Structures are given as C-alpha cells and as structure tokens.
Amino acid sequence: MDSHLPIGIFDSGVGGLTVYRALHEQLPNERFVYLGDTARVPYGTKSLATVERYAVENARFLAAHQIKLLVVACNTASALALPAIRKALQMDVVGVIGPGARAAVKSGPHSTALPGVGVIATESTVQSGAYTQAIRKVNPDAQVIERACPLFVPLAEEGWADDEVTRTIAATYLADLRIGIDTLVLGCTHYPILRQVIQQAVGEEVKLIDSGEATAREVKALLQEKDLARLTLPTGALERHLCDDLDHFYVTDAAERFARVAERFLGAKPSRLEAVEVFGEDQLLA
Amino acid sequence: MDSHLPIGIFDSGVGGLTVYRALHEQLPNERFVYLGDTARVPYGTKSLATVERYAVENARFLAAHQIKLLVVACNTASALALPAIRKALQMDVVGVIGPGARAAVKSGPHSTALPGVGVIATESTVQSGAYTQAIRKVNPDAQVIERACPLFVPLAEEGWADDEVTRTIAATYLADLRIGIDTLVLGCTHYPILRQVIQQAVGEEVKLIDSGEATAREVKALLQEKDLARLTLPTGALERHLCDDLDHFYVTDAAERFARVAERFLGAKPSRLEAVEVFGEDQLLA
Numbered sequence: 001m002d003s004h005l006p007i008g009i010f011d012s013g014v015g016g017l018t019v020y021r022a023l024h025e026q027l028p029n030e031r032f033v034y035l036g037d038t039a040r041v042p043y044g045t046k047s048l049a050t051v052e053r054y055a056v057e058n059a060r061f062l063a064a065h066q067i068k069l070l071v072v073a074c075n076t077a078s079a080l081a082l083p084a085i086r087k088a089l090q091m092d093v094v095g096v097i098g099p100g101a102r103a104a105v106k107s108g109p110h111s112t113a114l115p116g117v118g119v120i121a122t123e124s125t126v127q128s129g130a131y132t133q134a135i136r137k138v139n140p141d142a143q144v145i146e147r148a149c150p151l152f153v154p155l156a157e158e159g160w161a162d163d164e165v166t167r168t169i170a171a172t173y174l175a176d177l178r179i180g181i182d183t184l185v186l187g188c189t190h191y192p193i194l195r196q197v198i199q200q201a202v203g204e205e206v207k208l209i210d211s212g213e214a215t216a217r218e219v220k221a222l223l224q225e226k227d228l229a230r231l232t233l234p235t236g237a238l239e240r241h242l243c244d245d246l247d248h249f250y251v252t253d254a255a256e257r258f259a260r261v262a263e264r265f266l267g268a269k270p271s272r273l274e275a276v277e278v279f280g281e282d283q284l285l286a
Numbered sequence: 287m288d289s290h291l292p293i294g295i296f297d298s299g300v301g302g303l304t305v306y307r308a309l310h311e312q313l314p315n316e317r318f319v320y321l322g323d324t325a326r327v328p329y330g331t332k333s334l335a336t337v338e339r340y341a342v343e344n345a346r347f348l349a350a351h352q353i354k355l356l357v358v359a360c361n362t363a364s365a366l367a368l369p370a371i372r373k374a375l376q377m378d379v380v381g382v383i384g385p386g387a388r389a390a391v392k393s394g395p396h397s398t399a400l401p402g403v404g405v406i407a408t409e410s411t412v413q414s415g416a417y418t419q420a421i422r423k424v425n426p427d428a429q430v431i432e433r434a435c436p437l438f439v440p441l442a443e444e445g446w447a448d449d450e451v452t453r454t455i456a457a458t459y460l461a462d463l464r465i466g467i468d469t470l471v472l473g474c475t476h477y478p479i480l481r482q483v484i485q486q487a488v489g490e491e492v493k494l495i496d497s498g499e500a501t502a503r504e505v506k507a508l509l510q511e512k513d514l515a516r517l518t519l520p521t522g523a524l525e526r527h528l529c530d531d532l533d534h535f536y537v538t539d540a541a542e543r544f545a546r547v548a549e550r551f552l553g554a555k556p557s558r559l560e561a562v563e564v565f566g567e568d569q570l571l572a
Contacts, residue, residue: 038331039326039332040325041331045540046539046540050539050540150440150444154436158437164454165454168450168454169451172451254331254332254333257331275333
C-alpha cells in the first residue's frame with residue numbers, strides 16, 4: 001500500500017457525506033473517493049442478504065479504484081455487512097459502528113444502572129443490535145437503549161433540519177429517552193444534519209456522539225500506525241476545501257439530486273461527480 | 287387470454303396496495319398477483335434509465351406468472367417506463383397516469399384560466415411532466431400545476447397519517463395551491479392514505495382524484511370490452527376479502543416490513559406473501 005493513494009468511502013446514498021466531512025477535517029492531506037449507491041438507497045429498510053450483496057459490490061468498485069483503506073460510512077452496511085466486505089477485500093476496512101460504540105463508552109462511566117447509552121438509527125441497524133453488541137464488547141455492563149427514527153432521513157434530505165415539524169417529530173421519538181441516558185449515539189449518517197434538533201429533544205445534558213467523527217479519529221490513528229498517512233498536501237494543492245477537485249465522487253444514479261443534497265449538507269457541490277454502475281460479478285454469475 | 291387468469295399488479299413497494307384495494311373493490315371476482323419491489327424502493331428519486339430497467343424486470347416476472355393483464359400501480363414507473371414495458375410484454379398494460387389524468391379532466395371544465403388541475407406526486411413523476419402531458423392530451427387548454435411532496439411517502443409508511451405534524455407538512459406543501467386549482471390528482475399511490483389531511487390542506491371545495499380508483503374503473507371497462515372479466519367468484523370462494531388467500535403477494539425484500547405496512551394501509555396482512563428475486567435476463571446478459 002502506498003500512502004499517496006486515496007481513501008475510499010461508500011454509503012447507501014448522500015448521508016455518508018457527513019462522514020466524508022469528518023474525515024476531511026481530521027485528514028486534510030488525504031484525497032477521497034466517495035461512492036453513493038443512490039440507485040438502491042435506502043439500505044435501512046432492507047434485509048441482511050440484500051445489504052450484504054450491495055455492500056460487497058460497492059466495496060469492490062472502490063477497491064478497483066486504487067484506494068489504501070475503505071471506510072464503510074453507512075451504518076446499516078457497517079452493522080450487517082462488515083464481515084462479508086472484509087472477506088471480499090484485501091485491505092483495511094473501517095465501519096462506523098465500532099468507533100461510535102467505543103466513543104460512547106469512553107464518554108461514560110456506564111453501568112447496569114441507568115443512565116445508560118442511547119442509540120438512534122435506521123430500522124435495520126436497530127434490529128441488528130450491532131451497536132448494543134459493540135458497546136457491550138467494551139463495557140459488558142452498559143445499559144443500551146436503541147431506537148429507530150425513520151423520518152429523520154427524509155427530513156434531513158428534504159431540508160427540514162431547522163423546522164418546527166422536525167422538532168415535533170424529534171420530541172415524539174426521543175422525549176422519553178432523556179431520563180434513561182446520558183449519552184446518545186447518532187447511529188445514522190444523516191442524523192448529524194439534525195444535531196441541534198436532536199440535542200434539544202434529549203436535553204443539553206445528554207452528550208451526542210457522532211459515529212462519523214469517531215470513525216475519522218480512528219482512521220487517522222490507523223493510518224499513522226501503519227505509516228500510510230499522507231504528510232503533505234497533494235502536489236499542486238495550496239489548501240483543501242470540501243468537495244474540491246482532488247476528491248472524486250461517484251453515484252449509481254440521479255447525480256443531480258445528489259449534488260443538490262450535497263450542497264445542503266456540506267455547503268458545496270462536488271467538483272468531480274460521475275454516475276456509474278456497480279453491479280458486480282456476483283450478480284452476473286448468480 | 288383466459289378470463290380465469292389473475293390480474294398482475296406491480297409497484298415499487300407497498301404503496302401500490304391502495305391500487306390493489308381499488309381494483310379489489312371494483313372487481314371482486316378477480317384474483318390478483320401483486321409484486322412490490324421492496325429491494326429497490328423508492329423509484330421516485332431515481333433516473334429514467336434505472337426506473338425503466340427495474341420496471342421491465344418486474345413486468346417480466348409477473349408475465350411469467352400467467353396473468354391476463356398488467357397494472358403498473360407505481361406512478362413513477364407509469365410516468366417513465368410504460369413504453370418500455372409495453373415493448374417487453376405481449377398483453378394489455380395499464381398505468382395509473384392516463385386514468386388519473388382523464389378522471390381529472392372529467393371533473394372539470396378546466397380552461398386556460400384558473401382554477402386548473404393540481405397534481406401532487408414524487409420528484410421523478412413531477413420532473414417527467416407525465417401528468418401535464420396526459421391531461422393536455424384530453425384538454426389542451428387545461429392549466430396544470432404539479433408539485434412534489436417527498437415527505438408524504440415516509441409519513442404514510444410510518445403511520446403518521448393522522449398527526450398534527452403531517453397536517454403542518456401538508457399545509458406547507460399545499461396551502462398556496464388552493465387558490466389555483468379546483469381538482470387535485472393524488473399522483474402517488476401512498477397519498478390516498480393521507481387523503482383526509484390533504485383534503486384539509488387544500489380545502490373541501492377542491493375535488494381529489496385518486497389515480498388508483500380511476501385506474502380500477504378503466505381496468506373494469508377494459509376487461510368487459512375484451513370479454514376477459516370473471517363473471518363469478520373463483521371456485522370455492524363464498525366471499526372475497528382484501529389479502530385473502532386467492533391473491534398472491536410477492537416482494538423483492540423485507541417481507542415482514544411489507545406485511546406490517548400492509549396491515550396499516552389495508553387493515554389486513556396478505557395471507558400469501560413470498561420474497562423473490564426479479565433480476566431479469568437483461569441484467570445477466572448486460
């Protein structure tokens with residue numbers, strides 16, 4: 001592996017851009033190749049077998065683009081498909097669940113007594129129990145409460161982040177959680193977009209953990225440990241900006257909509273954005 | 287074609303169940319085979335090429351199940367993929383856009399002057415302009431206003447149909463429409479679930495057109511015209527119920543979630559529900 005290679009990131013769609021933003025902040029010297037599987041989004045209501053198949057296809061697509069490390073930005077894919085992806089790829093693969101869980105435990109102490117750790121995520125992620133497992137791996141006594149908040153994704157994508165309606169929905173989902181938790185993991189890439197509304201709903205005393213930020217910190221440490229971190233800006237670059245032309249974005253469908261939501265999430269549209277197909281050999285040989 | 291064969295219905299997911307309900311009401315003697323493409327839902331934010339490919343795969347799957355007529359319940363697929371489906375299949379194919387548009391014009395008179403016809407639908411359907419085209423085909427002078435209401439689908443699926451939040455969102459989307467229209471087409475299969483809230487938002491004086499109901503009436507007329515209607519209940523059946531075991535439901539993923547939302551929409555879970563793969567020869571030979 002060469003430290004000059006870019007880092008690959010995939011997500012089911014546009015949500016992973018919050019993970020890209022966190023990585024970009026922590027690692028300004030790195031280049032990124034991002035794949036959003038917008039033809040098959042959302043993963044959060046799909047089954048294990050389907051999410052595994054899609055995730056492996058995405059991972060292979062990025063591996064073919066000469067990356068030094070793969071970040072699975074999608075929580076659902078991290079929860080369900082990490083073993084399958086690692087089996088398919090010859091490189092370090094980092095999901096967002098482990099880092100999010102470790103950051104949540106660190107923010108504790110959490111014991112069998114309340115308050116414990118709350119996790120909000122998509123239906124599939126919650127049903128998988130992956131966050132509870134990952135948190136208990138670090139602290140077997142931790143009390144974990146998981147809850148699905150399915151409307152948060154469309155509200156974030158449609159630009160309702162700062163609206164009374166979103167505050168009401170957040171209160172419906174979360175108001176009763178505040179008595180049981182002192183830490184809340186944002187277990188879906190879209191949720192950082194609604195951070196303020198979520199903080200209001202659970203109260204200022206609850207600490208929010210952004211799994212994407214926790215992942216960026218672990219990726220930084222891993223690259224340093226493996227001597228794979230870029231030490232200087234890419235040749236020719238004087239400074240870096242989100243979505244500049246050193247980062248390459250691919251989507252499997254509807255590039256125009258992706259660019260629009262990217263601007264909403266990051267304040268900038270990708271300079272290099274391409275629509276591609278990722279259907280792998282798997283499916284063709286099935 | 288044999289009048290004893292069932293009618294095929296496909297949708298991108300669970301929304302087409304409102305079209306199934308309308309067909310079932312109009313045609314109680316008929317059996318139905320329903321396919322919900324839950325592995326690839328939603329179609330409403332996907333591109334023309336992708337929607338066409340998915341729609342043709344779904345149509346071929348149903349054609350292989352011995353049906354006498356195909357109803358494309360999905361508005362997005364009806365807007366974008368009807369020519370491709372008709373090219374791929376040797377049978378009558380009925381979409382929901384034409385019937386919805388014809389019913390809207392009939393409810394008029396609509397002229398170049400306001401009030402005109404409003405259409406609410408998904409992003410892709412609105413962008414296609416299919417409803418405006420279909421309405422102008424019947425009345426070239428009709429004034430048509432189309433508007434996307436993307437949050438309505440998740441609100442319906444998550445069971446927020448009768449909530450203050452949904453009323454507020456509906457008012458935001460629709461409040462200004464009421465001065466321009468006297469008829470509003472529900473151009474997405476999910477919207478009949480929110481019918482009451484939508485009616486409140488546009489005012490009682492606006493006539494709502496359910497494209498699914500309009501389609502069921504046209505299918506009934508077409509079957510009678512072609513002598514393909516069943517004249518008696520299927521053998522052994524004393525009466526029919528929604529989701530009884532004479533109707534067969536297939537989904538491409540997450541059958542349990544489909545059954546849960548079906549119960550929310552229809553008051554009953556499908557008696558016969560199976561998860562299947564529909565990836566067609568197209569893709570395998572691509």
